[in-house]
Amino acid sequence: xxxxxxxxxxxxxxxxxxxxxxxxxxxxxxxxxxxxxxxxxxxxxxxxxxxxxxxxxxxxxxxxxxxxxxxxxxxxxxxxxxxxxxxxxxxxxxxxxxxxxxxxxxxxxxxxxxxxxxxxxxxxxxxxxxxxxxxxxxxxxxxxxxxxxxxxxxxxxxxxxxxxxxxxxxxxxxxxxxxxxxxxxxxxxxxxxxxxxxxxxxxxxxxxxxxxxxxxxxxxxxxxxxxxxxxxxxxxxxxxxxxxxxxxxxxxxxxxxxxxxxxxxxxxxxxxxxxxxxxxxxxxxxxxxxxxxxxxxxxxxxxxxxxxxxxxxxxxxxxxxxxxxxxxxxxxxxxxxxxxxxxxxxxxxxxxxxxxxxxxxxxxxxxxxxxxxxxxxxxxxxxxxxxxxxxxxxxxxxxxxxxxxxxxxxxxxxxxxxxxxxxxxxxxxxxxxxxxxxxxxxxxxxxxxxxxxxxxxxxxxxxxxxxxxxxxxxxxxxxxxxxxxxxxxxxxxxxxxxxxxxxxxxxxxxxxxxxxxxxxxxxxxxxxxxxxxxxxxxxxxxxxxxxxxxxxxxxxxxxxxxxxxxxxxxxxxxxxxxxxxxxx
DNA sequence: GCCGTTTTCGGCCCGACTGTTTTCAGTCG
Numbered sequence: 184x185x186x187x188x189x190x191x192x193x194x195x196x197x198x199x200x201x202x203x204x205x206x207x208x209x210x211x212x213x214x215x216x217x218x219x220x221x222x223x224x225x226x227x228x229x230x231x232x233x234x235x236x237x238x239x240x241x242x243x244x245x246x247x248x249x250x251x252x253x254x255x256x257x258x259x260x261x262x263x264x265x266x267x268x269x270x271x272x273x274x275x276x277x278x279x280x281x282x283x284x285x286x287x288x289x290x291x292x293x294x295x296x297x298x299x300x301x302x303x304x305x306x307x308x309x310x311x312x313x314x315x316x317x318x319x320x321x322x323x324x325x326x327x328x329x330x331x332x333x334x335x336x337x338x339x340x341x342x343x344x345x346x347x348x349x350x351x352x353x354x355x356x357x358x359x360x361x362x363x364x365x366x367x368x369x370x371x372x373x374x375x376x377x378x379x380x381x382x383x384x385x386x387x388x389x390x391x392x393x394x395x396x397x398x399x400x401x402x403x404x405x406x407x408x409x410x411x412x413x414x415x416x417x418x419x420x421x422x423x424x425x426x427x428x429x430x431x432x433x434x435x436x437x438x439x440x441x442x443x444x445x446x447x448x449x450x451x452x453x454x455x456x457x458x459x460x461x462x463x464x465x466x467x468x469x470x471x472x473x474x475x476x477x478x479x480x481x482x483x484x485x486x487x488x489x490x491x492x493x494x495x496x497x498x499x500x501x502x503x504x505x506x507x508x509x510x511x512x513x514x515x516x517x518x519x520x521x522x523x524x525x526x527x528x529x530x531x532x533x534x535x536x537x538x539x540x541x542x543x544x545x546x547x548x549x550x551x552x553x554x555x556x557x558x559x560x561x562x563x564x565x566x567x568x569x570x571x572x573x574x575x576x577x578x579x580x581x582x583x584x585x586x587x588x589x590x591x592x593x594x595x596x597x598x599x600x601x602x603x604x605x606x607x608x609x610x611x612x613x614x615x616x617x618x619x620x621x622x623x624x625x626x627x628x629x630x631x632x633x634x635x636x637x638x639x640x641x642x643x644x645x646x647x648x649x650x651x652x653x654x655x656x657x658x659x660x661x662x663x664x665x666x667x668x669x670x671x672x673x674x675x676x677x678x679x680x681x682x683x684x685x686x687x688x689x690x691x692x693x694x695x696x697x698x699x700x701x702x703x704x705x706x707x708x709x710x711x712x713x714x715x716x717x718x719x720x721x722x723x724x725x726x727x728x729x730x731x732x733x734x735x736x737x738x739x740x741x742x743x744x745x746x747x748x749x750x751x752x753x754x755x756x757x758x759x760x761x762x763x764x765x766x767x
Numbered sequence: 768g769c770c771g772t773t774t775t776c777g778g779c780c781c782g783a784c785t786g787t788t789t790t791c792a793g794t795c796g
Contacts, residue, residue, distance in 0.1 A: 212779055216768035247769045287794050320793075324786055372796090385796095413784095443781090448796075455780045460773095466781060 186261040188232055189668070193254060194225035196266055202281065203273040205288040206295075219245040226504075228703035229672055232258055276301040285325070285332040293318055307333050342380035343425065344661065346691030346729055349374065352384050355405055355427065362399045364392040366434045371444035376498045377732035379694045380661060384427040387444055389437035400429055436468050438483035443467035449503035450496075457491060457507075499735040504702060518735040521728060523747040526555035526593075529600070529623065529654065529686065529715025530724065534579045535560035536568035538720040541582055545590045547721045555750045557621045557715070558583065559598035562610035565627055571599070573615055580618075594750060596620040600654060605629050605636070607643025609650070616649035621757065623686070623715075625654035626667070634668035641674055645683045648766040651757045652713045652745075653678065654686040655695040662692065671700060675708035682760035684713040684745050687737075689730025693717065701737025711756075713745040 201217035223245035224231055234240050235258050240251040257263050273295075280291040283303060294300040297318055300309055310329055315321045352370040359368040365388055369375065372385035390396045397417050401409050408420040417429045432440040443451065443466065451465075458465045464473050469481025470490055480486040485495045493510045497518055500506040509515050530544055531537030539547070541558065548556040560579070561570040571579065576599070583595045601609040601616075601624040609616075609624055616622055624644045626637065644650050656674060657666035678685055685704060688695045696704065696712075704710035714730040716723050734744065741747045745756060 210768085213768050215779080219769080245769075249768060285794075289793060320787070322787060328785085416783095444796085446796085448780095452780050459780075464781080467783095 184261075185232075185258055188257060190224050190227055190231050193231050193257060194221045196257070196263065197221040197224065197250070197253075199275070199278060200266055200269060202278045202288070203269045206273050206277060206281070206292045207269070208288075208292070216245075216247075217250070220250045226699050228700065228707070230670075274301055279303060280306060283329065283332040283336045285328040290320070290325075293320065303333060303336060342382060342662065344691050345374070345377060345379055345381060345732065346726065348381040348384055348425075349377075351405070351421065351425070352386065352427075355384075355386060355403065355421075358403055358405075359386070359388060359400070362396060364390050364396050366390060367437055369441060371430075371441060372446060375445045376447065376501055377736060379697065379729075379733065384425065385444055386427060386429050387437070387441055388429055388431045389434040389440075390431055391433065393431040396431060397429075432467070434482075436481050438485070438487060439465070439469040439481040440467045442484050442487050445498050445501065447502050450501040450507070453503050453507050454491070463490075497735065499732065500738065502736070504699075504738075516738045516740050519731060519739050519741050519744055519747060521731050523741045523744070524553075524714065524727060524731065525749060526553040526557070526746050526753075527551075527716050527718065527724060527727060528557045528598075528621065528652065528713045528746050529559050529688070530556055530718040531560055531568075531600075532558050532579075534558075534575055535565075535570055535600075536719060539718075541579075541586050541595060542589075543721055544724075545586050545593050545595055547724055548593045548595075549590065551724060551727075553593060555594045555596055555753070557596040557598040559600040559621065559623050559715075562599050562601045564602045564604070564610045570602075570610070573611070576615070576618075598623065600625055601644075601650070602627050603640050603644045605632070605640065607640040609644065609647065613647075613649060616647075619649075620754075621652070622650050623652040623654045624650045626658055630658055630664070630667045632667070634670060637667050638670040638673055641669060642677055645674070645677045645681055646764075648761050648764040650683065651760065652684045652686050652715075654715070655688040655693055655717070656685055657695050657697075657700070659695055659697075660692050661694070666695075671704075672708075675704045675710050678704075679708045679710045680763075682711075682756075682763050684711050684757075687712050687714045687730050687734055687739075687744075689714060689716045689726045689728075689733070690723070691726055691729050694729060694733045696737070698733050698736035701734065701739055705737070705739060705743055711745060712739060712743055715746075 197217050198221040201214050201221060204217060205214045223243050227243060231254060235254060240246055240254060253263055253265060277291055277295045280286050280294060281288060298309055298314060300306050309315055310326055315326050316323055352374055356368050356370060359365050367389040369387055371387045374381050374384055388396060393415060397412055400417055405421045406419045410418040410420055415431050419427055421427055455465050462473055464471050470479045470487050472479060480490050488495050494515060496506050496510055532539055532541050532544060544556055561568040563570040563572050580597050583597050587594055597619050598621040599619050603609060603624050603626045626640060645653060657669060659666035685696055714734060716726045718724045745753060748756060
């Protein structure tokens with residue numbers, strides 16, 4: 184009897200092992216090895232369980248002899264002795280302590296061993312009773328820090344959506360650029376890499392007069408409170424309890440600092456390893472030759488990458504997912520941009536649960552420079568969304584035709600978003616499906632089904648010759664609902680074989696498929712994609728930028744994305760499925 | 768614990784800041 188672990192579950196176990204080893208004072212390299220393995224497992228598209236049975240575990244970078252064996256034990260026996268033994272020494276709750284800013288592995292261990300503190304509540308009580316200051320390495324200041332850390336821990340477990348952070352950061356940066364003495368300014372960190380969620384906002388400023396600029400930053404209109412201000416760094420609180428860290432650097436170091444603070448950590452580590460082999464070192468001040476301590480680059484990012492013989496790697500790719508290797512081989516993708524997008528392939532109107540009229544959608548689409556817009560209202564079985572009956576479909580088509588006559592600059596497509604039933608069937612018969620310009624289908628219920636059930640439904644929909652796009656294929660909602668269990672490799676394979684497009688849903692808390700999935704689906708299966716906003720109102724059409732951001736992070740190029748083609752080409756491309764499946 | 772066109776052993780990214788310390792450990796990004 185084998186245990187069917189998900190990758191996330193296995194990753195979690197190794198993550199905890201890493202943390203426990205850290206608390207136990209184990210070799211930092213061993214700690215890092217487990218951490219690395221956990222990351223590798225989590226971002227692996229194939230199921231680790233499957234890889235185990237195929238004997239391919241060791242092919243995953245970061246999984247060696249010892250960890251492969253432990254994974255095997257997990258699958259074969261359902262448990263892991265090594266993990267259980269560690270848990271007896273280091274209670275799980277102690278790991279929670281490390282999530283409090285200011286408490287690391289060393290302090291967590293002392294707190295547990297000396298005062299038997301096991302929970303954040305224990306910690307809070309001990310601080311209040313001033314018990315901490317007698318411990319070795321602790322003082323009054325440490326206590327203060329921990330009090331603040333507990334508050335931060337309690338308040339912010341959720342990460343900020345890119346859509347909340349990006350517009351705000353852009354506004355701040357444009358203000359900064361107007362300040363006298365500011366030579367350059369940019370968002371850095373995960374925000375610049377356009378990650379789907381952000382921990383905090385980092386902004387980098389190049390100036391020769393940091394003192395004056397810091398004073399100006401304090402008076403920016405968005406700033407509600409100054410949390411800390413030094414010579415080169417200032418932290419402020421802006422609207423809705425959001426922290427923004429500004430770092431000020433000299434213009435001659437700006438490129439190096441931007442590269443350094445943009446990350447990702449993993450990308451930078453790889454670059455530093457390469458630098459080290461060349462006898463160089465790289466830090467936030469520049470790229471240096473160690474022997475002579477002479478500066479090789481630092482003014483801008485391009486020259487740093489150039490020294491390595493690399494083109495500038497776009498920030499969304501900097502995740503150590505093979506981008507450095509690809510860049511060396513000249514195989515970096517030309518990632519898709521907003522201006523490549525010719526239309527939106529997923530919008531709702533008042534014919535189902537959307538707020539916008541067809542005409543308003545057409546006008547807004549023209550403003551965005553689109554040449555088409557697929558109106559994919561829900562089909563009848565989605566009652567909560569007032570899904571369309573066949574009569575509604577007919578009525579809507581008449582209106583679409585009228586509007587298309589009135590606005591020749593843009594074409595509204597007669598689309599639909601079907602519901603994939605529990606048995607894999609959809610709302611309408613094939614004859615009706617054949618009348619649409621574009622047919623999408625989504626799983627809207629039954630999220631609790633088993634992996635086999637949900638996969639079966641989705642595969643069955645992919646086999647339907649009239650379904651062009653599978654929408655939000657994993658069903659996740661960021662910060663609210665995890666992805667449902669689905670066998671993505673199977674979905675990717677069949678989608679590629681049948682010529683079915685996979686949606687990249689641009690709704691800011693969906694972004695589904697997500698970046699890692701896109702990369703795998705494209706690279707390993709040759710899938711093609713459709714970017715849609717799932718707009719339920721006019722303002723949502725602008726969310727396309729978050730879809731494009733995610734596409735960039737997923738290495739997608741113009742040619743991979745259906746709506747980067749002209750309308751004529753779109754029709755040709757989607758018709759290929761019916762040809763492949765032998766339907767005329 | 769992992770990994771290898773300079774290695775199967777000996778490495779493993781780098782620096783700032785803070786606080787508790789008389790020269791450094793811990794935490795963070």
